[in-house]
Amino acid sequence: MWDSDTETVDPPLGQCPACDVTIPAANLVIAYDRAGDWPRMLAACPDCGDAVNPV
Numbered sequence: 470m471w472d473s474d475t476e477t478v479d480p481p482l483g484q485c486p487a488c489d490v491t492i493p494a495a496n497l498v499i500a501y502d503r504a505g506d507w508p509r510m511l512a513a514c515p516d517c518g519d520a521v522n523p524v
C-alpha cells in the first residue's frame with residue numbers, strides 16, 4: 470500500500486464492516502468533513518452493494 474508505484478491510484482477507503490471487502494476510492498458516495506473525532510463517509514460496498522461506513 471505504501472509502494473511508490475501506487476501513487477497514481479487513490480488509496481482504498483477502507484473495508485466494509487459487514488463483508489471485510491476493501492472498498493476502492495472510486496466507490497465513495499459521499500464524504501462529510503467533520504470537525505469531530507472521525508471523518509464520516511459513505512461508500513458503496515462492491516460486495517454487498519450497501520452504502521456503508523468504511524472501517
Ligand SMILES: [Zn+2]
Nearest residue numbers: 485488514517
Ligand atoms: Zn459489504
